[in-house]
Amino acid sequence: xxxxxxxxxxxxxxxxxxxxxxxxxxxxxxxxxxxxxxxxxxxxxxxxxxxxxxxxxxxxxxxxxxxxxxxxxxxxxxxxxxxxxxxxxxxxxxxxxxxxxxxxxxxxxxxxxxxxxxxxxxxxxx
Amino acid sequence: xxxxxxxxxxxxxxxxxxxxxxxxxxxxxxxxxxxxxxxxxxxxxxxxxxxxxxxxxxxxxxxxxxxxxxxxxxxxxxxxxxxxxxxxxxxxxxxxxxxxxxxxxxxxxxxxxxxxxxxxxxxxxxxxxxxxxxxxxxxxxxxxxxxxxxxxxxxxxxxxxxxxxxxxxxxxxxxxxxxxxxxxxxxxxxxxxxxxxxxxxxxxxxxxxxxxxxxxxxxxxxxxxxxxxxxxxxxxxxxxxxxxxxxxxxxxxxxxxxxxxxxxxxxxxxxxxxxxxxxxxxxxxxxxxxxxxxxxxxxxxxxxxxxxxxxxxxxxxxxxxxxxxxxxxxxxxxxxxxxxxxxxxxxxxxxxxxxxxxxxxxxxxxxxxxxxxxxxxxxxxxxxxxxxxxxxxxxxxxxxxxxxxxxxxxxxxxxxxxxxxxxxxxxxxxxxxxxxxxxxxxxxxxxxxxxxxxxxxxxxxxxxxxxxxxxxxxxxxxxxxxxxxxxxx
Numbered sequence: 001x002x003x004x005x006x007x008x009x010x011x012x013x014x015x016x017x018x019x020x021x022x023x024x025x026x027x028x029x030x031x032x033x034x035x036x037x038x039x040x041x042x043x044x045x046x047x048x049x050x051x052x053x054x055x056x057x058x059x060x061x062x063x064x065x066x067x068x069x070x071x072x073x074x075x076x077x078x079x080x081x082x083x084x085x086x087x088x089x090x091x092x093x094x095x096x097x098x099x100x101x102x103x104x105x106x107x108x109x110x111x112x113x114x115x116x117x118x119x120x121x122x123x124x125x126x
Numbered sequence: 127x128x129x130x131x132x133x134x135x136x137x138x139x140x141x142x143x144x145x146x147x148x149x150x151x152x153x154x155x156x157x158x159x160x161x162x163x164x165x166x167x168x169x170x171x172x173x174x175x176x177x178x179x180x181x182x183x184x185x186x187x188x189x190x191x192x193x194x195x196x197x198x199x200x201x202x203x204x205x206x207x208x209x210x211x212x213x214x215x216x217x218x219x220x221x222x223x224x225x226x227x228x229x230x231x232x233x234x235x236x237x238x239x240x241x242x243x244x245x246x247x248x249x250x251x252x253x254x255x256x257x258x259x260x261x262x263x264x265x266x267x268x269x270x271x272x273x274x275x276x277x278x279x280x281x282x283x284x285x286x287x288x289x290x291x292x293x294x295x296x297x298x299x300x301x302x303x304x305x306x307x308x309x310x311x312x313x314x315x316x317x318x319x320x321x322x323x324x325x326x327x328x329x330x331x332x333x334x335x336x337x338x339x340x341x342x343x344x345x346x347x348x349x350x351x352x353x354x355x356x357x358x359x360x361x362x363x364x365x366x367x368x369x370x371x372x373x374x375x376x377x378x379x380x381x382x383x384x385x386x387x388x389x390x391x392x393x394x395x396x397x398x399x400x401x402x403x404x405x406x407x408x409x410x411x412x413x414x415x416x417x418x419x420x421x422x423x424x425x426x427x428x429x430x431x432x433x434x435x436x437x438x439x440x441x442x443x444x445x446x447x448x449x450x451x452x453x454x455x456x457x458x459x460x461x462x463x464x465x466x467x468x469x470x471x472x473x474x475x476x477x478x479x480x481x482x483x484x485x486x487x488x489x490x491x492x493x494x495x496x497x498x499x500x501x502x503x504x505x506x507x508x509x510x511x512x513x514x515x516x517x518x519x520x521x522x523x524x525x526x527x528x529x530x531x532x533x534x535x536x537x538x539x540x541x542x543x544x545x546x547x548x549x550x551x552x553x554x555x556x557x558x559x560x561x562x563x564x565x566x567x568x569x570x571x572x573x574x575x576x577x578x579x580x581x582x583x584x585x586x587x588x589x590x591x592x593x594x595x596x597x598x599x600x601x602x603x604x605x606x607x608x609x610x611x612x613x614x615x
Contacts (some may be wrong), residue, residue, distance in 0.1 A: 013406055016414035017397070020404035024468050048456040049371060049416035065414050079369065079456040080463075087466040120466060 005030055010064040018050040022086055023063045028119035039111040042071035048079035073104035088117035135222055140179055143200045147182055150192040155183040166225045170492040172554040173215030181225045187314060187350040195312040197224055203607045206344040208248055208278035212285060213494055214576040216343045220610045234258050241327040242266055242356045243303050248280040248349055252478040255279055266356040270477030280352040285574045286341050288527060288536050290391050290477055293384055296530035299340045303328055306351035307339050310603040326353030344609040346602045360427035362434045366458035369418035374505045375453035376420050379444055381501050383424060384528030388440045391425040393527035402483040403470050409521045489544025493554050495561040496538035499570030504535055507568035511539050511561055518557035537570060577611045584614060
């Protein structure tokens with residue numbers, strides 16, 4: 001991880017609560033993960049009616065509202081289980097009943113989940 | 127009755143006043159230095175600051191009585207104050223007034239387990255009373271406002287604010303069992319059952335003289351003791367949030383939950399609160415695309431798991447019914463999920479809480495227009511108020527709750543601003559005046575009514591009500607010395 005890796009919120013004043021919360025989680029995760037191998041690429045997260053894209057680009061992680069940015073993976077579903085995912089827990093039951101769906105590179109989603117779990121100071125758990 | 131606003135006393139008169147107060151309180155509790163006077167002369171609001179002639183600290187009822195006698199002899203106004211956090215300019219002193227600081231009167235005199243009340247002095251804070259109850263193992267709790275933990279329990283009650291148990295028990299003024307009050311003459315009176323009994327168990331069954339001091343903001347006397355109701359502390363507690371995408375639908379759920387009798391508290395908070403929690407000082411005036419317009423919160427408590435599950439089922443059924451009617455609702459989301467997502471959400475997890483995003487920002491200004499009103503008109507009133515806020519460049523930070531079993535509701539709009547910027551302060555004043563006009567037009571009544579709002583609305587009040595208030599004021603405070611600037615004096 002570059003030493004000066006940082007999280008940037010695109011148009012912070014207009015950012016949705018989902019984007020703000022994810023941005024804060026990623027900042028804590030960066031601080032906790034140390035030199036951990038970060039994901040590469042972009043993941044769109046659509047939780048309820050809010051959508052955010054997280055793009056790992058060089059020395060920064062860019063969080064934007066919406067999912068109209070090119071992305072390699074997407075997670076969509078109900079807000080509650082996706083908040084669990086953002087809080088570092090894999091909501092397996094929600095995946096199984098179809099309340100959460102993924103598309104694109106599943107590995108990228110799992111690496112993002114592991115990174116977010118680092119913000120909790122714990123490995124990702126089910 | 128016209129406003130008193132006596133001029134600042136001449137130097138010789140001020141020196142004589144100071145000498146008399148020093149004789150009562152001692153040199154160490156009478157302050158005349160400019161920086162301290164300036165600190166007591168302002169609050170967080172857009173209201174212009176005042177300049178008191180002196181600040182004095184009283185520690186006992188007898189000292190309060192002596193201060194009022196001295197002030198009466200010198201015909202000097204008195205402004206009672208604890209922390210000055212009322213957000214309505216209600217303790218900003220008029221030029222030449224004495225500020226009577228009651229913060230040192232902070233004793234918890236009694237907790238009655240059987241009749242469930244605490245007898246406290248005006249300086250007792252929410253955090254202090256909570257800690258006291260928990261440390262001594264009392265199985266009792268109190269309701270809390272969304273005010274900083276260090277603010278005064280008595281002041282909150284006497285200004286009829288709202289709190290975490292107002293759904294069940296009404297606004298805080300109704301939590302008062304009785305008062306000890308020093309009248310402007312220096313006489314000391316008790317109200318409530320304690321006027322006859324050695325127990326402060328109730329306001330009933332005597333004539334309710336407590337009302338002479340409730341919502342008068344110190345204009346009829348200084349409260350030196352207050353008995354506040356407490357309630358049994360349940361073993362289990364659960365707080366959830368529901369995200370709503372339509373304010374009307376969210377109000378409908380709130381109303382329905384409010385009248386089930388199963389919720390400790392339920393209410394709605396506008397979307398800007400979430401953003402401000404994450405450090406966005408000035409959110410845009412519109413939510414992001416797809417973002418909820420408000421968050422519904424519900425507090426449930428119970429003596430055991432089965433009871434809590436039943437109350438949870440009542441909540442779920444209300445949400446399901448709203449969804450069947452077409453409402454778009456996300457959740458419920460458990461409080462601990464939000465705290466795991468970000469520790470800052472813990473500010474919403476327990477009371478009392480310090481919402482620092484409202485207090486610690488550039489310029490530090492905080493103001494609001496808060497009203498109580500009919501629930502059936504919430505949507506229309508909120509719609510008008512939100513349009514006014516947007517027109518003045520403020521995001522719609524709304525708070526609403528059903529009150530006293532769902533008989534009425536609170537509707538409040540909060541703005542933060544830069545107090546050092548005169549233009550912003552003027553914009554807040556204009557916005558608040560427009561909000562008051564619109565909300566009163568919809569049948570809502572401001573609470574903790576600032577003096578500017580009382581004067582703005584005077585012609586709209588029932589004339590008999592105004593005349594009676596003025597007669598009572600004249601009877602109790604014939605010199606018109608108590609907290610000038612509030613109401614119509």
